[in-house]
Amino acid sequence: MAATRRRAAIAAALMVGLMSSTALAQQQPTPPSSGAAAAPAPTQAAPPQAAPKKDQPPVLLEADQVDTDNELGITTATGNVQLSQGGHVVLADTISYSERSNVITASGHVVMIQPDGEVMFGDYAELTEDQKQAFVDQSRMLLQDNSRLAGYQAERIDGRYTRVTRGTYSPCKLCEDDPTRPPTWQIRAKQVTHDNTSHDIYFRDATIEVAGVPITYLPAFSMPDPTVDRRSGFLTPTIGYNTNLGMFARVKYYYDISPDKDLLFDLLPSANDGLLLGTKYRQRFTNGYLELQGAATYTQNPQASSTGTISPTELRGWVQGIGRFDIDDSWRWGFDLNRVTDNNFLLRYNYSAEQLLTSRLYTEHFAGRDYFNAGIYGFQDLRPSNTLEEPVALPLITYSALGEPGDTLGGRWSFDAQYLDLWREQGVRSRRASQVAGWQGDYTNSLGMVTTVNALLRTDAYAIGNLKDAANGGPRDDFTRFRVFPQGQIMTRLPFVREDGTVSEMIEPIVAFTAAPNYHNSRDLPNEDSEDIEFDSTNLFRLSRYPGVDLLDGGQRVTYGVRAGVYGNGGGSSTLFFGQSYRLQHNTDFAVNSGLYSRQSDYVGRLELTPSPWMDVSYGFRLDPTSGAQRMHDFTGSFGPSIFRVSGSYLYINKLELQNGTTADTTANLQEVSGGVTSSFLKYYTVGLSTRYNLAEGGGPVSTSLTTTYQDDCYTFSLIMERDYAQRVGLASGNRIYFRMIFNKLGTFVSPAFTGTSH
Numbered sequence: 001m002a003a004t005r006r007r008a009a010i011a012a013a014l015m016v017g018l019m020s021s022t023a024l025a026q027q028q029p030t031p032p033s034s035g036a037a038a039a040p041a042p043t044q045a046a047p048p049q050a051a052p053k054k055d056q057p058p059v060l061l062e063a064d065q066v067d068t069d070n071e072l073g074i075t076t077a078t079g080n081v082q083l084s085q086g087g088h089v090v091l092a093d094t095i096s097y098s099e100r101s102n103v104i105t106a107s108g109h110v111v112m113i114q115p116d117g118e119v120m121f122g123d124y125a126e127l128t129e130d131q132k133q134a135f136v137d138q139s140r141m142l143l144q145d146n147s148r149l150a151g152y153q154a155e156r157i158d159g160r161y162t163r164v165t166r167g168t169y170s171p172c173k174l175c176e177d178d179p180t181r182p183p184t185w186q187i188r189a190k191q192v193t194h195d196n197t198s199h200d201i202y203f204r205d206a207t208i209e210v211a212g213v214p215i216t217y218l219p220a221f222s223m224p225d226p227t228v229d230r231r232s233g234f235l236t237p238t239i240g241y242n243t244n245l246g247m248f249a250r251v252k253y254y255y256d257i258s259p260d261k262d263l264l265f266d267l268l269p270s271a272n273d274g275l276l277l278g279t280k281y282r283q284r285f286t287n288g289y290l291e292l293q294g295a296a297t298y299t300q301n302p303q304a305s306s307t308g309t310i311s312p313t314e315l316r317g318w319v320q321g322i323g324r325f326d327i328d329d330s331w332r333w334g335f336d337l338n339r340v341t342d343n344n345f346l347l348r349y350n351y352s353a354e355q356l357l358t359s360r361l362y363t364e365h366f367a368g369r370d371y372f373n374a375g376i377y378g379f380q381d382l383r384p385s386n387t388l389e390e391p392v393a394l395p396l397i398t399y400s401a402l403g404e405p406g407d408t409l410g411g412r413w414s415f416d417a418q419y420l421d422l423w424r425e426q427g428v429r430s431r432r433a434s435q436v437a438g439w440q441g442d443y444t445n446s447l448g449m450v451t452t453v454n455a456l457l458r459t460d461a462y463a464i465g466n467l468k469d470a471a472n473g474g475p476r477d478d479f480t481r482f483r484v485f486p487q488g489q490i491m492t493r494l495p496f497v498r499e500d501g502t503v504s505e506m507i508e509p510i511v512a513f514t515a516a517p518n519y520h521n522s523r524d525l526p527n528e529d530s531e532d533i534e535f536d537s538t539n540l541f542r543l544s545r546y547p548g549v550d551l552l553d554g555g556q557r558v559t560y561g562v563r564a565g566v567y568g569n570g571g572g573s574s575t576l577f578f579g580q581s582y583r584l585q586h587n588t589d590f591a592v593n594s595g596l597y598s599r600q601s602d603y604v605g606r607l608e609l610t611p612s613p614w615m616d617v618s619y620g621f622r623l624d625p626t627s628g629a630q631r632m633h634d635f636t637g638s639f640g641p642s643i644f645r646v647s648g649s650y651l652y653i654n655k656l657e658l659q660n661g662t663t664a665d666t667t668a669n670l671q672e673v674s675g676g677v678t679s680s681f682l683k684y685y686t687v688g689l690s691t692r693y694n695l696a697e698g699g700g701p702v703s704t705s706l707t708t709t710y711q712d713d714c715y716t717f718s719l720i721m722e723r724d725y726a727q728r729v730g731l732a733s734g735n736r737i738y739f740r741m742i743f744n745k746l747g748t749f750v751s752p753a754f755t756g757t758s759h
Contacts, residue, residue: 246271411441519554
């Protein structure tokens with residue numbers, strides 16, 4: 001019989017929606033219970049009006065052939081049947097409609113597409129005209145996030161619930177070579193129910209399997225469906241044991257207050273420290289955002305004293321906050337709050353490894369190339385070796401402006417101003433007002449020689465209080481100082497470039513002359529920002545080699561160097577820089593071993609090799625100009641393809657001896673080495689080994705770790721073994737072994753850690 005196309009008005013639809021989330025949900029309305037699911041007989045469906053309701057959208061039926069049995073009241077469509085109504089689409093080999101029972105029956109390669117994008121497949125389906133009742137045999141579903149849910153049978157109940165019997169859920173892709181193999185992980189359940197109103201998915205008698213192997217059984221649990229972005233509920237808990245806390249559990253509850261704000265509760269009961277309470281609050285505004293976080297516990301706080309280690313019981317805690325708020329298009333204000341009661345709190349309770357905490361309250365203004373900032377700053381140093389009182393900046397005001405290129409004598413002007421008031425309860429009170437007016441011009445001649453001219457005028461005014469007298473150690477009277485410091489520099493570089501096949505070769509000599517008054521820094525002025533001098537290739541040509549502004553780099557000097565490089569068309573490159581400076585006067589302001597103490601500076605250089613993706617090397621060095629002795633080595637590198645890649649680093653800096661015999665920050669040379677090996681020996685497997693060792697006098701091993709990871713599109717498993725050799729009062733170092741599993745769409749599980757002290 002020749003195929004014909006006809007259209008007929010038939011009510012149709014079916015839909016199914018289901019799960020996806022990363023957190024377990026809270027109790028939700030309980031779906032109707034049921035025993036073994038059975039296909040509802042067509043006679044059980046309450047027959048509605050035979051004619052479609054006026055408020056229902058029109059129905060479109062397309063098929064190769066449509067036959068009607070007027071005596072039985074059954075219309076049958078066969079061959080490439082497509083039934084659509086209001087975004088609902090049913091595809092099948094055969095679809096029949098009974099006018100007496102108002103039941104639609106579909107068979108053969110049944111596909112039902114919902115308006116939200118979810119798709120259900122089956123061998124046979126029955127659904128009522130009002131779309132509230134449906135049955136699908138051998139159901140398979142593709143959810144909005146491409147997760148899959150398959151089951152023996154699926155039922156649609158009252159237009160709200162979809163219940164799957166003997167269901168299997170997984171967000172993982174099936175193996176292309178063998179689709180019958182179990183996915184990386186899946187959930188098998190006796191019954192899976194989707195509540196389309198509350199957008200929850202319920203599992204009953206569920207087993208979580210990894211690679212087809214059951215790993216845990218849950219009698220009942222629920223999770224939000226893929227339409228839910230976030231939902232109140234308990235996050236995956238952590239249970240473990242370590243030397244510091246003993247046996248502990250960490251429970252987090254997420255509370256979704258509204259679309260613009262949420263709250264996280266963090267409870268950590270432990271055998272050694274009792275109960276820790278933490279919270280985190282976040283909120284978005286039309287003009288900014290706010291984050292507040294904190295934790296507190298009342299427990300012992302081990303700390304060093306003159307008589308040994310004491311452990312008073314006291315309130316220990318931490319608070320952190322971030323706020324950013326726009327005032328208008330060019331002004332905004334904000335704050336950062338980060339304070340803790342003791343040095344070990346953040347590490348002990350696994351909040352942060354930060355060693356220097358900064359708090360500030362500020363406002364700032366943006367206008368073209370101009371910038372203004374005014375703020376109050378506070379600092380907290382958690383390093384146990386630091387006993388100095390940290391100052392508070394009350395306030396720090398900064399202004400910066402930059403002119404248009406070429407507007408002023410062929411160059412551009414700049415202006416920077418700053419006011420800083422450092423307050424200490426017992427130490428030096430320092431106030432500084434500074435301004436720097438500068439100009440820079442770049443000129444290129446016909447030979448390709450590039451000349452850069454810099455000129456600046458710096459003025460500083462200091463007001464100093466509570467400074468100790470160097471002679472008797474007593475306090476000095478408050479005093480003021482004013483200084484004017486002009487400085488200029490002419491730098492010329494001439495790059496020579498040659499093309500050689502697929503590579504470009506470049507060699508560039510550089511010469512600069514820097515001139516300023518032969519200024520000697522006064523010991524009356526406190527040095528707040530220039531104690532740590534790191535002289536290397538990055539600051540060789542800078543006007544000031546000091547990191548801050550309290551010390552001035554005066555006198556006249558000639559700086560020279562050469563840069564060479566080879567650059568491949570495929571992206572690989574190798575570069576080398578080597579240089580030195582020569583000062584016309586002797587300046588004893590620099591530390592003896594800083595590399596700048598003598599008129600002839602140390603040689604500095606850097607070699608960078610990146611010929612291909614399998615090699616990346618950076619080596620910086622500083623050598624004594626007379627003896628060639630090592631002053632600084634800084635090496636980092638990685639070698640090899642992803643199947644076996646070796647990385648390492650080495651750092652050596654000799655100690656800084658100041659002219660008066662004291663030392664800055666360190667009393668011994670810094671010397672440290674670290675190395676690691678990673679291997680992606682199979683498609684989804686990676687192994688990594690790393691170690692860190694302090695080579696300085698009195699040093700030793702610092703840390704070692706071994707990590708084995710499996711990671712695919714929907715599951716990550718990591719086995720971590722760590723050893724920490726650090727000695728801290730109140731914190732035990734030692735070994736730790738644990739594993740972590742990340743289930744895509746479900747959550748993260750961290751195993752209890754097996755620990756043991758190393759000393």
